[in-house]
Amino acid sequence: MQNFDYMTPTRLIFGKNCITQLPEVMTQFGRKVLLTYGGGSIKKIGLYDKVKELLPDFEIVELSGIQPNPKYDPSVLDGVKLCKENDIDVILAVGGGSVLDCSKAIAAGAKYDGDPWDLISYKVKAKAALPIVDIITLAATGSEYDPGGVISRTETNDKIGYVDPLLYPAVSFLDPTYTFTVSKKQTAAGCADAMNHIMEQYFCEDSTILNDGFMEAGLKSLMINAKKCLENPEDYTARAEMMLTCTYGCNRIYALGNSPSGWPCHGMEHALSAYYDITHGEGLAIITPRWMKHILSDKTADRFVKYGVNVFGIDSSLDKYEIAEKAIQATYDFFLSIGIPMHLKEVGIDESRIEEMAHHVAENEGLENAWVPLLEKDIAEIFTASL
């Protein structure tokens, strides 16, 4: 086991109708609120009106139109400007991971005098950030329980994971009923994103009985509950369990004390969605089984055996490579079964920019330090195998 230093100061308020506690929670932080959201789905489900109704005594400034793969320009820059102009006390992010990720960058930028990109690109360490409260409407990223966000800068094809302990949300509201209207496509992509968060941590040199069992349970929970959610989008129990399983995804709690993995699939997928703006969870689902095949070797085979036997129930008496290959195929088949397009070409990516993307990943993501190191050549091979 590795040494670690862990703390999550976020309060999770979970369950049906939990946002009735919103006024009491918001009052702790002040009266001037930046309300951030995306494209209007929160209006469709009545959540926008509900929030306004709950907060009649607050001064609310709005930033809407935050996109998936949230953009530095205009969203982060606009948000920072609004915070400064209106002397905002607290950000209330309502939506999925993208809205919350964007809000985290805004929270740090609002307390910084220079160009917020200095912070996101780690040129300058933030000294403070506005408090963030969120109401999450998508089970996927786990941003509601982690200190990071991913921000895209279109002109440079940068997609950066910006992480700082200052960015833990103060309070996250998780009402599974707000995920009832999430589309089949986004439900599946959210499941794949969360599964990948677990897999990225599972495949490492050194884990424990405790963490392995926790992560295997997380993967089984996501697979079983995603299918239930797709069959019956209003299955409260399935939506609720998916939500909590996703929430732990990037919090480190699944793997405290494990050796570092390097999060290779996220490193590679960032390029795909930076260059092509595809759905993050779909990009991850497409890459993951190809990455698995690429790294299968004597060094990694035992880990794949554990994964195959405990997650998919593959017969443990088989040859270890046979188990590993069956496990990789089962991973692919599961993603396919929930409707994810499993080839890059199906999401509009062809071979034309693979070399460029592989070069970008190799230069920026540090995957030479992953559990199984990935160099530019490896990354290009994985992309090509994913076509």
Next chain:
Amino acid sequence: MQNFDYMTPTRLIFGKNCITQLPEVMTQFGRKVLLTYGGGSIKKIGLYDKVKELLPDFEIVELSGIQPNPKYDPSVLDGVKLCKENDIDVILAVGGGSVLDCSKAIAAGAKYDGDPWDLISYKVKAKAALPIVDIITLAATGSEYDPGGVISRTETNDKIGYVDPLLYPAVSFLDPTYTFTVSKKQTAAGCADAMNHIMEQYFCEDSTILNDGFMEAGLKSLMINAKKCLENPEDYTARAEMMLTCTYGCNRIYALGNSPSGWPCHGMEHALSAYYDITHGEGLAIITPRWMKHILSDKTADRFVKYGVNVFGIDSSLDKYEIAEKAIQATYDFFLSIGIPMHLKEVGIDESRIEEMAHHVAENEGLENAWVPLLEKDIAEIFTASL
């Protein structure tokens, strides 16, 4: 899934030599320290000297001699007095769960003008508490990651679990090497305590795939690693994994969203160790299989099947009562195999006060609200079966 509201503000600093960070951590809270500890084992392992060496610039007042099943009088009362007299800024608890539990009651009492028993007995809600830093030297209670402590008041045979969110330690240092010298008896009792924390949460009406897998992994981790620790007390990996598995015990993270269980074994054991001052983990181990037998019924059998199949690998094709009975026997056999005396008579308890203890539990522990309600008669039966 049930609604919940969860937050753990404790920072965990985990691993070999982690206490080199102690000075930096303590500085955040002030210079006047109440150092609390037990009977001197921290001197034997050099930890007392190490702490003193690390904190030359701090004013340290000491409270030593805190006993297992820590006492209101003199320990809590003496500690509160020392804090008030010396205007203490922070408590540094060094030892096992008893030292930390006692320190929590002191932390609250130090900020209260009246009799600290008002707080512990929930007559008055604490408004503030001193910050607590701990260095834990025993893998058992999980007090280092929870907001509660158990305090005994000898003259009334009260043993009360005092819980308040103000009592989360600010920082817990967990260096597994400090548990290398823990005796076989205490290693086994710590394992039983932590296993029982998980079982208390596992046996309930409504759980999830995620929580069940997490808890089953916790139980397996404890059983496998306890055996390794008993064979080789300096097995770092086994001590480390036991330590973290124990740490989660009473934090609620193992079972967020589960329906309440009522913690019946703890309710019953509190009387045993209040009346007879036995080792808490041993008391729990003795009661647990008898309680399991007592509550086995059509209502609970499926839960025992899951437990038996997933924790002990019992053949799932057997009849469900057969699986349940095998699981209960396996629980008993495991405790016996790690050297725990499995009869109350072996720890000095005979039938003479069973009725009195059962009455005390029925009056004070609310076990009529447990998942399987326990009335005075049930409690007496479980005690009698444990003789």
